Amino acid sequence: MNFAMYVHPSDLRLANTRRVYRSLLAAGRSSRADLARRTGLSAVTTGKVVDQLIEGGLLEEVDLQSAPTGRTVSAPVMGRPPRVVCLSRRARFVAVQLGARECSLMSVSLGGQIDAPSRVSVPSPKRAELFLEAVAEAKDSVCPQQPLAVLVSVPGVLDERQNRVLFSPNLRWTEHAELLPALGRAWSAPVVAVQEVQSLALGHQAFGGAPESFLLIEFTDGVGGAVVTNGRLLESPFPMSGEIGHIRVPTVQRRCGCGNDGCLETLAGRPGLIETFRTSLRKPRATWQDVSNHVASSGVESWLRDTIEATGMVIAGAVNLLGLREVVAVGELTEMHPDVILRIEDAVRRHALCSRFAQVNCRAAPGRRILGLVAAATDRVLLPEPALVATRAAG
Template identity: 30%
Template sequence: METLYAAVDLGGTKIAAALGNATGSLLHTETIPTPPGANPEQVLAAIGTLVDSLSARAGRRPTALGVGIPGLIDTRTGHVHFVPNLPTQWRGVPAGAFLEHSLRMPVRILNDARCATFGELLFGHGPEYPSFVLFTLGTGIGGGVVIDGRLRLGPLSAAGEIGHQTVQLDGPICGCGNPGCLEAIASGPAIARAAGFPDAESAASAARQGDHRAQRAFHTAATYLGIAAANLVTSLHPDAVLFTGGMAELVDLLLMPVRAAVSERVRMFPAQGVAVRRAAAGPNAGLLGALALNIAPTKLAL
């Protein structure tokens, strides 16, 4: 019987969980709302219950669990350092040990954007591109950096925060506090605000129908996203720059201008060989990455 792995993607509003196999097929999935106001122990208990419930459906237990958490995690120890979007204090919570104890299986924990990158590495375009940079474009901009087939983590699985590169001196203040981050200019909400629309989707429709303000908002976002992508290409010469998340679907408004920016701004070496394209792993990249944590742990640069 094939080995089963458990994967959990913990978010501020929902917790997605799945069982999957070593080839990245998600066999059983379940999603619950993140218990509002719950303390870390309660959230971790809910994760344990989810895994138990999926095991019951599958008729057997997975061999290990991988978890993506939107924060700073010491992946070696499984200790949580900081989670900005969950209400209660997570600093110092030994989440890995807690889950290993309650589920009696090995547990690996990683930052969620790095998890999505890891999913792309194993089950998306990763096999084509030994070195790549992934941008996750949505309400925030996150990402990850893969060098020679291994996901760069750093001590808190925080390497890859490429949405927090300063692209405009004295630009708009970002949620992180720094002025001029890419995220403060090119995230969905930032584009919507600049375009004067409630969300990026309606701003995109308007831009395509000729609304000048919406077009300008996307032009600005694409310009700075292009600079951020070109700078990473110049610094790392990866094989590809990939984009995922809802905004990555806006090929005409974002992806094509970014591709042009990379080819115009990278002059020190021929960058035509660097692919600039959508990621392949899709909306389940985070779960796939959590699954992958126990399938290919040597691809984590711990």
């Protein structure tokens, strides 16, 4: 980061604060010395930032034994009880995940740990009013206190500025204009809504170790994508991007939830995989469990190859267009068997132009949606990003 770009000392302080906070979000817990080392800030600056964040209630300092499990281990200092800092476990967010099969509400800590007993799941309703009634009923058991924000993961096309879902092919009721504002009012807190695949990309990034630029694809009932370039979600002028699941595969005639025929997700989404399996193996009553058990034991067989080839071709198109070389796959298709991602990678490499002179990498990764929601809340509500001089000059 180029600090010369900031004018005000307060902006620099905020940038340092964000750096320390982000580092803790990735590490889970850390000694002050490790924080300084990882952020590249001086011990004095790190100490000041940590003290401020503790005073503001966002951080706490605890004995190592009582700290949440960290992802990095620091060597204990002999003779002194080790003290570490972690994100506050008292301050809470409410997280709401809207899904095609079920919707869930839960209380999460600033570090993204779910408070398991607070979790309430309801079958996805047909109308927004029914969901809001369920929220009103569950509200106090999910989070009796006022949270710092209500974090909402939404499928479909989200207009973040208007806090409104514009189009959701598989969950039409979420398009209700009052849905997101009403969730905020339920807990008297600001709403941070994030498109569900973008929240996975933010989570992948916040966990640490992610490439600066990548395409993330999620395979569940549908297939969605999110693009991160130079460490940031791709900004598009229209509130829609990454809809890789609705790219047409010419040889496929299946009707998609979006109204078109032959979208990639009619092949690589859960219902599409079940349908192909049933037809190809002549098992008309096979369930999702049957499909995933079969792939887990038999690997990638011929019935799955066309789907993988189509997926690889569509990804290669995105890779060609965006100039990305790192692809991260999350979800059911790649979780079924380790060969799936290798076959996808092989197809992408065969079809992507940059393979002629550079390497495209595809990796399967766990989904970290809650961590992504928490990261979004950090950027939008807790520590909003300082304005850059360049942006001001341009504006």
